Amino acid sequence: MSAQVTSSDEAIRDVEAYMERLGEAARAAATVMRRTPTGPKNAALLAMAKRLEAARDEVLAANARDLARGRDGGLDAALLDRLELTPGRFDAMLEGLEQVAALPDPVGEIDSLRYRPSGIQVGQMRVPLGVIGIIYESRPNVTLEAASLCLKSGNAAILRGGSEARDSNAAIAACIRAGLLDAGLPEAAVQVVATTDRAAVGRLIAMPEYVDVIIPRGGKSLIERISREARVPVIKHLDGVCHVYVDATADLDKAFAIAVNAKTHRYGTCNTMETLLLDAPVAEALLPRLAAAYAEHGVELRGCERTRALLPGIAAASEEDWGAEYLAPVLALRVVEGIDAAVTHIERYGSHHTDAIITEDYALARRFMAEVDSSSVMVNASTRFADGFEYGLGAEIGISTDKLHARGPVGLEGLTTRKYVVLGDGQIRQ
């Protein structure tokens, strides 16, 4: 097979030249992929699933090698968990390929085509972005998710996974490549960077001639570094400091259920609630009930003075707590005076990810939706719904807290752009 993907670092001496070769091959493949109809793209996705199924033992063996190396190297339990391809996760990868194949192809869609006074018809056609670079950490299943979404949206992809998942990624990459070739598509449509040299990332994010956009997935420090150093546009999300605000007009049962779910459904996700804001009139009724529920889940509470007056046992929240993305069973609590104070708090301390109001009041719901400048704004729903699958995008390559291009969960559409098409009959400009 191609020299572009090897599982040995020794083979890649000049990392810069290697990355440029990947870039050049990706650019050429993007030109082919851009014109590839839906049929062959779906065929490639299904062929990859077949190849993976056939290589199940090799892939799991490679993953076992990564896990052993990780354990020897002292990786912590959370990282080892993310690294592991359990049989369930393996099956989910296969299912994911079939799901992406079943999604409608966004490429070529023309939203509206309108006649203009000059006689021309003008519309916008959805087209691929080109070459997408994705940089991620330990989860090897991201390799396949990212590959399938980039492929279906008509892009070429260069994928750079974490060094701890080296063998797993190489084994998955071989299946991806075989699937592409089975369907007659260029193997460089999806390339997995084979070196774990960190200089590869530095080069990947600084080749505007070959790469159109970078999507980093991982910890905040990785994303900050990439945003700072990239010479191509970056679609990213940094923090998920998500709020639930319970207004005095809330249905208290809904408020209770959502406040518990938004915090305890999963702790490590970016759409988990990190601060609960309570309108003063409902604090007294709600706080003891909530405190009991959180105690049952082992959630540590940190409150403002007014919260602590009602829940004397809990710790005081500091200024840092308001801006904290705990990603852990810890919750900051604040009693506020109405929607204005809540919106002000969210604006000052939030990260523009996902924020929810609980209210039965129509005007307040409408105001919160208009005034809160977050990528997802919710009324009477758990912040945990901020997710590509829950939103019906079919799958997501990440959640963007950026403003330009894509905001919120990014699915196939976020991997495309729109060009203008003009249909005429010989029209000239007067």
Added chain:
Amino acid sequence: MSAQVTSSDEAIRDVEAYMERLGEAARAAATVMRRTPTGPKNAALLAMAKRLEAARDEVLAANARDLARGRDGGLDAALLDRLELTPGRFDAMLEGLEQVAALPDPVGEIDSLRYRPSGIQVGQMRVPLGVIGIIYESRPNVTLEAASLCLKSGNAAILRGGSEARDSNAAIAACIRAGLLDAGLPEAAVQVVATTDRAAVGRLIAMPEYVDVIIPRGGKSLIERISREARVPVIKHLDGVCHVYVDATADLDKAFAIAVNAKTHRYGTCNTMETLLLDAPVAEALLPRLAAAYAEHGVELRGCERTRALLPGIAAASEEDWGAEYLAPVLALRVVEGIDAAVTHIERYGSHHTDAIITEDYALARRFMAEVDSSSVMVNASTRFADGFEYGLGAEIGISTDKLHARGPVGLEGLTTRKYVVLGDGQIRQ
């Protein structure tokens, strides 16, 4: 009035601190503008028109001072022309304000709101970008165009015009500010940078905490410098190397009319055709007729060998000619073998701005639309139509050849983004 806008550089000693004050004020104003309904925004636009009308003499006198200084300083005729506010251009500014007021407000529009199996309703709501920095050169009417588009789309703007238009811009800025105050909107919603110090641009493009996006309008070197140095996203267009390809299946009369119009309608615009590609079978019939028409317009022709075999008098096109944006009465001509060669040429030498095919063949039209990766792709129409007004956007802040966020003419919609809204009834994630 505010110390933020003065017409004297002397008042601004510390440019960095001054720009940060503008940024901070803009960020605060953006929070208000984001929530401002359509009515007050339109009222401000119409109030600006009244203020301008009342200040016509002062504005024209300020412009006369700029023109006199420009002449003394040896500005060339083209720059002086762009700098001049003729009575016609002044009236067009007033009319422009009324047109933008009449455009539908994009903010708050929800495209579709769909029920999901969980019971939540999910949609996307159009919202302002926040603070937009616009950097432009000599034309003072851009100050008003940019202000009106940013205002209508609910953004705050920081405008940095060319030093040659200093007095005109200050006079227009005073009317903008007065109009904002008349309508009860924050005066910092539109701020015109009052210093001509180049360090102001350097700071403006490097304040991600205050500025969400930069739109440079001007020459290629300005835009390249800004793209290289900016620490916030940039919406830009670099070159307009536009092509018309006349296929053998073209209607020759349409081809003739479009080829003449696309080159000669205006020479200095980015959507002007710079290279004409002719399918071999039609070259003989079309070239002499076109050459005569171009000669009448004084257009200099530079051709490939096969073109020169049919038009022996013309100069040979060099490799540089294929990539040239002449912005002048010069045209490169190349005879090619069919649509594949044309698309290959456009891909290699074009700038992804606007490219057109002339054909009566359905399949070729469809292929050209799908395969050419430009911000505008046209069939049987002059490239000169690539324009916000012609496309029905109402007005444009520029034309983007970028891929992310906005491509082609950028109107009000391009100055907004979309956030997700989720409406629930107490739903929690299972």
